[in-house]
Amino acid sequence: MKVLTAHQMKEIDRLTSERFLISPEILMERAGLSVVLALQSELKDLSKKSFLVLCGHGNNGGDGLVVARILHQYTDEVVTVVVGDKTKMSSETLANFKRLKAIGGIIKFLNEDLSLDELVQMVKNYDVVIDALLGIGIKGSVQGILAQVIDVVNLYARYVVSVDLPSGLDTDTGKVLGKAIKADLTVTFGLPKLCHILFPGRELTGILKVADIGIPKILLNADEIKRNIVTKDLVLSSLPKRIKDSHKGSYGKVLVIAGSKNYPGAAVLTSIAAYRVGSGYVQLVTCKPADEIALVREPSLIVRGFEQEFFTPSCLPTVFEVAKNSKVVVLGPGLTQSDQTREFVLQLLKELDLPMIIDADGLNNIAENLDVLFQRKGPTLLTPHFGEFARLVKLPIEAVKYNYSLVEEFSKKYGVITLLKGATTIISNGESTYFNLMGNTSLAKAGSGDVLAGMIGGLAAQGLDLLSAAFCGAYLHGLAAEMYNLKEGTMLTSELLDLIPKAMEEVCKVG
Ligand SMILES: NC(=O)C1=CN([C@@H]2O[C@H](COP(=O)(O)OP(=O)(O)OC[C@H]3O[C@@H](n4cnc5c(N)ncnc54)[C@H](OP(=O)(O)O)[C@@H]3O)[C@@H](O)[C@H]2O)[C@@H](O)CC1
Numbered sequence: 001m002k003v004l005t006a007h008q009m010k011e012i013d014r015l016t017s018e019r020f021l022i023s024p025e026i027l028m029e030r031a032g033l034s035v036v037l038a039l040q041s042e043l044k045d046l047s048k049k050s051f052l053v054l055c056g057h058g059n060n061g062g063d064g065l066v067v068a069r070i071l072h073q074y075t076d077e078v079v080t081v082v083v084g085d086k087t088k089m090s091s092e093t094l095a096n097f098k099r100l101k102a103i104g105g106i107i108k109f110l111n112e113d114l115s116l117d118e119l120v121q122m123v124k125n126y127d128v129v130i131d132a133l134l135g136i137g138i139k140g141s142v143q144g145i146l147a148q149v150i151d152v153v154n155l156y157a158r159y160v161v162s163v164d165l166p167s168g169l170d171t172d173t174g175k176v177l178g179k180a181i182k183a184d185l186t187v188t189f190g191l192p193k194l195c196h197i198l199f200p201g202r203e204l205t206g207i208l209k210v211a212d213i214g215i216p217k218i219l220l221n222a223d224e225i226k227r228n229i230v231t232k233d234l235v236l237s238s239l240p241k242r243i244k245d246s247h248k249g250s251y252g253k254v255l256v257i258a259g260s261k262n263y264p265g266a267a268v269l270t271s272i273a274a275y276r277v278g279s280g281y282v283q284l285v286t287c288k289p290a291d292e293i294a295l296v297r298e299p300s301l302i303v304r305g306f307e308q309e310f311f312t313p314s315c316l317p318t319v320f321e322v323a324k325n326s327k328v329v330v331l332g333p334g335l336t337q338s339d340q341t342r343e344f345v346l347q348l349l350k351e352l353d354l355p356m357i358i359d360a361d362g363l364n365n366i367a368e369n370l371d372v373l374f375q376r377k378g379p380t381l382l383t384p385h386f387g388e389f390a391r392l393v394k395l396p397i398e399a400v401k402y403n404y405s406l407v408e409e410f411s412k413k414y415g416v417i418t419l420l421k422g423a424t425t426i427i428s429n430g431e432s433t434y435f436n437l438m439g440n441t442s443l444a445k446a447g448s449g450d451v452l453a454g455m456i457g458g459l460a461a462q463g464l465d466l467l468s469a470a471f472c473g474a475y476l477h478g479l480a481a482e483m484y485n486l487k488e489g490t491m492l493t494s495e496l497l498d499l500i501p502k503a504m505e506e507v508c509k510v511g
């Protein structure tokens with residue numbers, strides 16, 4: 001499913017009207033109706049509820065005025081409060097103001113007909129607050145009376161439904177512009193916006209419903225919209241097919257270069273994960289004692305263990321030898337950082353032309369030598385978490401968190417694919433970007449990234465390009481965590497490995 005910026009949505013709005021002759025007024029009517037239908041499906045009998053509809057003077061407020069009018073069909077317990085200036089309403093919003101008045105709807109203007117204290121009482125007393133204060137037209141920080149109203153709603157409302165997006169969110173980043181509504185339910189139109197999937201906006205959105213308001217499909221499916229949410233259907237259509245008449249070589253050989261005396265477990269987790277997603281042959285090159293641990297844990301691994309404590313350039317000839325019959329390389333988990341390991345990693349990146357997934361200390365070891373990426377001869381995927389990405393781009397962590405534009409620019413500049421791990425994971429090759437929403441806090445645990453890197457390697461070995469392997473891996477990894485049926489956070493990373501088959505089965509289930 002595609003996901004939009006405010007600018008893209010406005011452009012779609014313009015084309016809907018100009019090219020397809022569907023006026024903003026029609027869209028506004030359908031937007032309002034879709035909110036009421038969503039309310040009905042969540043709350044069932046609307047006649048038994050009371051509604052307080054808060055409207056700004058922009059078109060988001062116009063949608064709210066439609067919502068109020070339609071709610072009057074179900075109950076008389078509807079009051080609309082405008083927090084704004086009637087003279088600033090667009091023609092469509094004003095028309096809906098008049099329609100609501102015409103059916104006898106009660107409309108009050110805050111600070112004229114109603115004080116803030118009176119509004120506090122109403123917010124406390126009504127069952128549902130509809131937030132139609134600000135939508136995609138928000139500019140700058142929310143201050144003054146509007147900020148006070150948002151505080152009141154967040155403090156006292158029992159159930160909040162946001163129209164299009166929680167008021168106060170930056171549509172394109174999901175950041176709070178001063179103050180933002182915390183919604184239980186958000187109904188958006190046509191397609192999700194970035195604020196619904198990026199934190200903190202994702203949290204403030206509550207349940208998200210995407211309503212069809214009659215925007216022509218050709219506009220919503222346009223190839224120029226390059227940002228997507230990873231869905232089950234996308235993963236299913238991208239996964240490798242299993243053929244009856246096949247052998248281990250049919251499913252690709254993965255070479256995992258990982259582990260050190262300090263971190264032997266990382267190498268084991270990565271290697272087994274590659275098998276779990278269906279790869280036919282996994283070779284692990286590592287340092288002692290990971291080789292022995294790996295074989296005890298999974299005897300089907302093909303293991304080469306160096307006597308030394310960490311990788312050095314002296315390991316290169318062996319690695320190149322093993323790489324000869326590999327299809328993809330996963331480099332990095334548990335390597336540790338040292339001058340010699342850095343030299344080993346840089347040489348490998350320059351000389352090995354296989355597709356490569358670089359994770360963890362693989363990334364930390366190139367942070368001061370990013371230009372090495374220009375010398376790569378094969379496709380490259382980097383899988384940093386926020387801290388690692390911050391190190392790569394030399395910015396504070398706060399500046400890189402959920403910063404999809406930065407991920408896109410970085411990927412384009414260095415000719416790589418980047419997967420930025422987070423509660424929403426961002427994957428981009430600089431042209432197309434994918435957002436994975438699957439997963440939960442069980443993944444916030446040592447070793448979870450090692451498993452992801454192995455899964456991506458295993459999928460790439462089976463023929464997926466690195467971008468598809470990355471978004472499929474991220475989705476399956478998240479889904480596996482969601483399938484753990486005991487208390488969230490108590491899962492061991494080794495148990496995550498054992499949930500991968502369940503996640504793969506779930507994706508392949510019809511319906
Ligand atoms: N696009 C579509 O396809 C469809 C769009 N639809 C709906 O239209 C919505 C977009 O409407 P929009 O463009 O009128 O902007 P909107 O979000 O109401 O806010 C702008 C108003 O808020 C004000 N304002 C801004 N920033 C502020 C701040 N920081 N603090 C305080 N005030 C601030 C600003 O006032 P100003 O400062 O300019 O006086 C301006 O009047 C969209 O979200 C959806 O709900 C549907 O009808 C169906 C089809």
Ligand SMILES: [K+]
Binds near residue numbers: 060131162
């Ligand atoms: K809103």
